Amino acid sequence: MSAVLPPVAEDDLVERLRWAVTDAVTVAGRDVAHWRRQPAVVLVGALFPVLLLLMFVYLFGGAMVVPGGDYRDFLVPGLFGLAMVFGLEATMTSVVTDATRGITDRFRSLPMAPSAVVAGRCLADLGSSVLGLAVLVAAAFAVGWRPGGAAEVLAAVGLLLLLRSAFLWMGVFLGLLTRDPATVTAVQVLVWPFAFLSNAFVPASTMPGWLATIAEWNPLAATVTAVRGLFGQPVDAGGGWATEHALVLAVAWPVVLTVLFAALSVRRWQGLSR
Amino acid sequence: MAAIRTLGLRKVYGGTAVLDGVDLEVARGSVCALLGPNGAGKTTAVRIMTTLLRPDGGTVEVAGLDVVRRPRAVRRRLGMVGQQPAVDEVLGGRQNLVLFARLHHLDRRAARRRAGELLAQVGLGDVDDRPVRQFSGGMRRRLDIAAALVLAPEVLFLDEPTTGLDPAGRRDVWDAVRTLVAGGTTVLLTTQYLEEAEHLADDVCVLDRGRVAARGTPRELTAAIGGDRLELVVSDPARAAEAAALAERAAAGPAGGRPRGGARQAAPGRSVVVPVDRRPGVVGDVVRALDGAGIDVDDLVLRPTTLDEAYLRITGHARAEVPA
Numbered sequence: 118m119s120a121v122l123p124p125v126a127e128d129d130l131v132e133r134l135r136w137a138v139t140d141a142v143t144v145a146g147r148d149v150a151h152w153r154r155q156p157a158v159v160l161v162g163a164l165f166p167v168l169l170l171l172m173f174v175y176l177f178g179g180a181m182v183v184p185g186g187d188y189r190d191f192l193v194p195g196l197f198g199l200a201m202v203f204g205l206e207a208t209m210t211s212v213v214t215d216a217t218r219g220i221t222d223r224f225r226s227l228p229m230a231p232s233a234v235v236a237g238r239c240l241a242d243l244g245s246s247v248l249g250l251a252v253l254v255a256a257a258f259a260v261g262w263r264p265g266g267a268a269e270v271l272a273a274v275g276l277l278l279l280l281r282s283a284f285l286w287m288g289v290f291l292g293l294l295t296r297d298p299a300t301v302t303a304v305q306v307l308v309w310p311f312a313f314l315s316n317a318f319v320p321a322s323t324m325p326g327w328l329a330t331i332a333e334w335n336p337l338a339a340t341v342t343a344v345r346g347l348f349g350q351p352v353d354a355g356g357g358w359a360t361e362h363a364l365v366l367a368v369a370w371p372v373v374l375t376v377l378f379a380a381l382s383v384r385r386w387q388g389l390s391r
Numbered sequence: 392m393a394a395i396r397t398l399g400l401r402k403v404y405g406g407t408a409v410l411d412g413v414d415l416e417v418a419r420g421s422v423c424a425l426l427g428p429n430g431a432g433k434t435t436a437v438r439i440m441t442t443l444l445r446p447d448g449g450t451v452e453v454a455g456l457d458v459v460r461r462p463r464a465v466r467r468r469l470g471m472v473g474q475q476p477a478v479d480e481v482l483g484g485r486q487n488l489v490l491f492a493r494l495h496h497l498d499r500r501a502a503r504r505r506a507g508e509l510l511a512q513v514g515l516g517d518v519d520d521r522p523v524r525q526f527s528g529g530m531r532r533r534l535d536i537a538a539a540l541v542l543a544p545e546v547l548f549l550d551e552p553t554t555g556l557d558p559a560g561r562r563d564v565w566d567a568v569r570t571l572v573a574g575g576t577t578v579l580l581t582t583q584y585l586e587e588a589e590h591l592a593d594d595v596c597v598l599d600r601g602r603v604a605a606r607g608t609p610r611e612l613t614a615a616i617g618g619d620r621l622e623l624v625v626s627d628p629a630r631a632a633e634a635a636a637l638a639e640r641a642a643a644g645p646a647g648g649r650p651r652g653g654a655r656q657a658a659p660g661r662s663v664v665v666p667v668d669r670r671p672g673v674v675g676d677v678v679r680a681l682d683g684a685g686i687d688v689d690d691l692v693l694r695p696t697t698l699d700e701a702y703l704r705i706t707g708h709a710r711a712e713v714p715a
C-alpha cells in the first residue's frame with residue numbers, strides 16, 4: 118500500500134526548510150503553467166500599462182507641463198509604479214480564486230509546507246511583475262525614453278519590486294479575508310483614485326494644498342519620486358518633506374506595509390482553521 | 392485498531408455547537424457512511440478530521456495520530472475529496488495530478504508515472520491535454536478523487552463524492568471506492584443518498600444537529616427502527632378488516648406476544664398493511680391464520696424497512712404514516 122510513500126524525516130528542520138523552498142517553487146510553477154496555457158491573459162495584463170503609456174504620451178502629453186520639461190520622462194516612472202499597484206488586484210484574484218475553488222483547502226490538506234502556498238504566490242507574482250516591467254520598459258524605449266546607467270535601473274527595479282511586495286501582501290490578506298470575487302472588482306475600481314491621488318500622472322504641487330499633501334504621502338508617490346530621482350529627473354520644486362525625502366519613504370512605506378500585511382495574512386491563514 | 396476515532400468532538404460557531412460531542416470509530420479497512428440532513432455538521436466533521444479545522448473540544452485520531460498535535464503526519468496518510476471538486480481549472484488533468492504528486496514530494500519522474508497510474512485508476516486514462524474547465528462534472532469528480540489518492544492514503548475522506556453525478560458516474564465512483572477498500576484503504580464518506588450508504592458502507596453513522604443520532608450497520612439500523620410490514624391483498628373486500636385483525640395477532644407470534652397494533656386497511660378496498668417484527672416464520676404464521684379463517688389471499692409481500700425510512704425516522708422528519 119505505502120509503496121509510493123517517499124521516505125521523510127518529518128521533524129528534521131533542514132529537511133523541512135528544503136521542502137518549504139521546493140514546494141514554493143512547485144506552487145509558483147503552477148502559475149507559469151497558467152501563463153503558458155493562457156498567453157492572451159498574460160499579454161493583456163502586460164499591455165495595459167503600455168496602452169496607458171501611449172495614451173498619456175500621445176493623447177494627453179501635449180497638454181501637460183511638468184518640471185524638467187519632458188512629460189514622457191515624467192510619466193514613465195509613474196507608470197512603472199502604477200504597474201506595481203495593479204499587482205494588487207492580480208494577487209487578490211489568484212488568492213480569491215484558489216480559496217473559493219477549494220484549491221487552498223486541498224493544499225492545506227497535503228503534506229506540503231504550509232508556507233509554500235503563499236511563498237509560491239509571492240514568487241509567481243513577483244516574477245510576473247518583472248516580466249510586466251520588462252515589457253513596459255521596452256515600450257518606453259520604443260517611445261524614446263532613455264534610463265540612466267545600469268546601476269540606477271537596478272536600483273529602480275528594486276524599489277518598484279519592494280512596492281509590489283507591499284501590494285502583494287495586501288492582496289494576499291484581502292483575498293484571504295473576503296474570499297469573494299466581488300471585492301476584487303471593488304479593488305479594481307478603487308485603484309484608480311488611489312493612483313490619481315499621487316504624482317504618477319501630474320506633479321503633486323499642481324493640486325490644491327491639502328490634496329497635494331495626501332498625494333505626496335501616497336506610498337506610490339514616494340516610489341515614483343524616488344525612481345524619477347534615480348533616472349535623473351528634477352524633483353518637484355513645490356514639494357514638501359515627503360517629496361524631499363522620497364527615497365526614505367520609498368523604502369519605509371513598502372517595508373511597513375509588507376510587514377503589516379504579512380503579519381495580518383499569517384493571522385488570517387491561521388484563522389482559516391478556526 | 393481504529394483508522395478513525397473521535398471522542399467528544401465539539402465545534403462551536405458563534406455560540407452554536409455545530410458538533411456537540413461526536414464519538415465515532417471507523418475500523419481499519421472499512422467504509423463508514425456519515426449521513427445527516429443539510430447542516431448536520433458532516434462537512435465540519437470531515438474538515439476537522441482532515442486537519443483543515445481545529446476542533447473546539449474532544450480528540451480526533453486518524454491513522455492512530457492526533458490531528459491537532461501531528462497534522463503533518465496525518466496529512467501524509469489521508470486523502471481528501473471535498474464537497475466541491477478542488478482541481479485547477481486551467482491546467483489539464485494530467486498536469487493537475489503531476490502538480491499534486493510533486494506537492495506530495497514525489498520527484499519529477501515518479502510524479503509523472505503516478506499521474507498516469509491515477510488517471511488510469513479513475514478511468515481517465517485516455518484524457519487529453521484539454522483544460523479541466525472543459526471537463527464534465529463526472530470527469531472533474533474523478534480527477535478530484537485521483538488527486539486524493541497520490542500516496543495511496545490509509546484513510547480516504549469523501550464529502551458527498553457523487554452529488555451531481557449521473558448514475559453511470561456514480562457507479563464509477565463506487566467501483567473506485569470498492570477497489571481502494573479491497574486494497575486496504577479505510578473510507579469515510581458523507582452522502583445524501585441512502586442507496587449509496589447501503590451499497591458501500593459497512594457502517595452508517597447518522598448525524599443530526601451535531602450529535603450522533605444512530606450508528607450501526609445498515610441492517611442494524613433498519614432492524615432497530617423496526618417498521619417491517621406485510622402487505623396483503625384479500626379477495627373479498629368485505630373481509631379486509633377481519634383479515635387485518637387476524638394477521639396482526641398472528642404476526643405477534645404464537646407465544647402470546649402482544650400485537651403491535653397499527654394494522655389497517657390501506658384504503659377502502661382489498662389491501663391490508665400489517666406491521667411485523669422480524670422473526671423466523673412470521674409470514675407463514677400470518678398465512679396459516681388467514682387460511683384457517685377461510686380468507687383468500689391473492690397477494691402478499693413482506694416489505695423490510697428501507698434505510699431511507701430508518702433514516703427519516705432517526706432524523707425526526709418521518710411522515711406521520713409509513714406509505715403503503
Ligand SMILES: Nc1ncnc2c1ncn2[C@@H]1O[C@H](COP(=O)(O)OP(=O)(O)OP(=O)(O)O)[C@@H](O)[C@H]1O
Pocket residue numbers: 404405409427428429430431432433434435436474
Ligand atoms: N465557517 C462557519 N461559520 C459559521 N457557521 C458555519 C461555518 N461552517 C459551517 N457552519 C454551520 O455549521 C453547520 C454545519 O455545517 P456543515 O457544512 O458541516 O453541514 P453539512 O452536514 O455538511 O451540510 P450539507 O449536507 O448541506 O453539506 C451549518 O449550520 C452551517 O451553517
Ligand SMILES: [Mg+2]
Pocket residue numbers: 433434435474550
Ligand atoms: Mg456538507
